[in-house]
Amino acid sequence: MTENTSGSSAADQPTQAIDGLDTRTKAQQVPGGDGAPSHSAAAPQAAAPTQEATQASAPARETAGRKFMRVEDERWGYDPAEVDDFLDRVDAVLATTARDLQSAPGVGSRQVRERVFDRVQGGYDPAPVDARLDELEDELADREREAFISEHGPERWEEHLELMGQTLLGRLNRPHGERFRRPSQRKQLGYSVSDVDVLCDRITEHFRSDEALDPTLVRKAVFRQAQGQRCYEEQQVDAFMDRVVELILALR
DSSP states (O other): OOOOOOOOOTTTOOOOOSTTOOOOOGGGOOOOOOOOOOOOOOOOOOOOOOHHHHHHHHHHHHHTTOOSOBOOTTSEEEOHHHHHHHHHHHHHHHTSOTTTGGGSSSOOHHHHHHOOOOEEETOBOHHHHHHHHHHHHHHHHHHHHHHHHHHHOHHHHHHHHHHHHHHHHHHHTSOTTOSSOOOSSTTOEEEEHHHHHHHHHHHHHHHHHTOOOOTHHHHTOOOOEEEGGGEEOHHHHHHHHHHHHHHHHHHO
16 A cells, blocks of 8 residues: 545445455545635624734634644645545434444445545645544444344354455465456556565464454555566555455454
8 A cells, every 4th residue: 555535235245355346545545625614603793803803813713624734735635625524424424323324324434444535735634634534434343343233143243254254364365476466557556566465474364363453554554666567456455455454343
């Protein structure tokens, strides 16, 4: 992952095929508007403030509504309007009960994990936004597990985990250099085969030892770029690592 973004229910389709998925983790987000508009309610009409009061209150108005610090004007950050809108949608979902979570419109742990924001100059600093998204993904995953078990029972949940684990281990158990597709074009860039295989080996060791695996190991992984037969196709690797994070969260 270079630098860091469904209608049947999860109960009906507990797993998805890895091949062909076109997703990117937050570690890969590519550029993209400026500040989100403030959403304060209209206030009663008041007397015009003095020049001194206006100047004193300007910084407060300028930062009103911002959830995160912004980068310098000449640097690129996440589009504040997109971030604020998406987090508002997540907050609305979290306001529902666990039982209603699966029927909530369009936002779950997977959507949080795969969310990509446009970048704009002077936008939100990506690091704290990504950290907040990781926290929200964890919370949503916990609630999704509770909702699944409440509706289908713990035995069905264990079957779901076993099937997911078997799917992932099937690829992890492949020989080095054969775990993922190579790019279709000879000069196309991708992730270094050796870097990806090293991470896959570490994930395999954790799963086989039943040792708890920190999702940060996968979320923050960075692979060097390589070319042609020395690299794996980025999108397939990212899709697989997303499923690894999904399983880690489900096992906690």
